[in-house]
Amino acid sequence: MTRYKLTIEYKGSDYCGWQRQDDVPTIQQAIEEAIHGFCQQDVAVHASGRTDAGVHARGQVAHVDMGEFSRVMEPFEVAKAINAFLRPQPISIVSAEIVADDFEARYHAVGKLYQYRIVNRSSFPAIEQGLVWHVKRPLDVKAMHEAAQVLVGHHDFTTFRDSQCQAKSAEKTLDRLDVKTHTYDDYGGQEIIFEAEARSFLHHQVRNMVGTLALVGEGKWSADDLKSALAAKDRTKGGPTAPADGLYLVRVDY
Amino acid sequence: MTRYKLTIEYKGSDYCGWQRQDDVPTIQQAIEEAIHGFCQQDVAVHASGRTDAGVHARGQVAHVDMGEFSRVMEPFEVAKAINAFLRPQPISIVSAEIVADDFEARYHAVGKLYQYRIVNRSSFPAIEQGLVWHVKRPLDVKAMHEAAQVLVGHHDFTTFRDSQCQAKSAEKTLDRLDVKTHTYDDYGGQEIIFEAEARSFLHHQVRNMVGTLALVGEGKWSADDLKSALAAKDRTKGGPTAPADGLYLVRVDY
Structure with missing residues (x-):
């Protein structure tokens, strides 16, 4: 073999x-x-x-x-x-x-990069249907990026972990969480890209972080609200789970 | 009304x-x-x-x-x-x-921007299926961009015009034709974007230009071959028509 x-x-x-x-x-x-x-x-x-x-x-x-x-x-x-x-x-x-015969895709991974894509505009994304999360309300990208830095580092991520998650510990180190945009069209819309890097993630962690950051982008939450939610170590204190459509596993490092 | x-x-x-x-x-x-x-x-x-x-x-x-x-x-x-x-x-x-009641989408247009997307790698593009042209052979983007400049300006584009095209004249002014790339993944693949701007285009003009420039990208044609093909004013001297999948009408100017 x-x-x-x-x-x-x-x-x-x-x-x-x-x-x-x-x-x-x-x-x-x-x-x-x-x-x-x-x-x-x-x-x-x-x-x-x-x-x-x-x-x-x-x-x-x-x-x-x-x-x-x-x-x-x-x-x-x-x-x-x-x-x-x-x-x-x-x-x-x-x-x-x-x-090598002892290479293990799961256990030898030392890092993962996920991307999450949002199309942020009023009208339905016809071309990217199924490939992005469509958010109609305008999102403040700078506010989301700044707040996201609260999550970077070593934390207990219980607030952003699915209740079904089977990992023994909710402690993880998030190495990077960037929120970027580029102008998407001439009609006021924008595409927003989240990039998250860590050795490993909890179940639904990226989608729960994105869903919560969207509350910051909408102006409903401040970075301090995010900090309190993280400190609460309670899933019910976090924001909603962003849909699967926008999430991409981009790279696994060995 | x-x-x-x-x-x-x-x-x-x-x-x-x-x-x-x-x-x-x-x-x-x-x-x-x-x-x-x-x-x-x-x-x-x-x-x-x-x-x-x-x-x-x-x-x-x-x-x-x-x-x-x-x-x-x-x-x-x-x-x-x-x-x-x-x-x-x-x-x-x-x-x-x-x-205004006399606005005409067709007759008042003063410019159009088309994009054409190629995924250039060995393996099939799973996510962008139907949204790009999949070219397996490596393409030289710099050579395509340089050769593309031969087509910019006022020319008779008969070589790049579909035989069914109903326009009275094949003379058009191509304002811009850029070929750009960004590294697409970590596995040697690249995405290539063509951008073409003109007041108007002939039927299949962008797809015929892209299909012909792909011959340059493969190293089969030089920029001089492209110049000769243009000068021939003969569709049979041009390259193949690139598939519809990669073509986007991005903007119409008024």
């Missing part, structure tokens, strides 16, 4: 998340079936972490043990072959490489 | 272009039906120009005569009402404004 590290892009809109489940389409199942189509092997594909229903990835990473294709095929040809069996699904193996 | 100028965004993938036709879905028909749904009036919506099947718009402009809603509704409320009847279609009125 040879262990491959796969870097994977997907549009999560029509999938019930990464993790294989009965009777519903998942990214993991689609890739395992494509690998089966390619080489008739029943494999398990292990990701750096689950993504929820509707969440997208530009650089999810997974490992999988497959036959010794390396004797006859380059890794990029293996990726190409799996991609041929993934068509026409919106899942693409962006790169494949051979790694 | 009141004349409204509408600025419209749409994802063209599932439509047979702007112009109303029998038995196939078009953008024009969808908007006219939404306006009918809103105010029970049979209206004709006149665009700045047609877009082809599969082509997108961020800022198509059209005019339409409707009842005197201005006595009771602000223009943005009119846009909102039409949008409610457009749901869930990927068409969105981004803005509406009242204009």
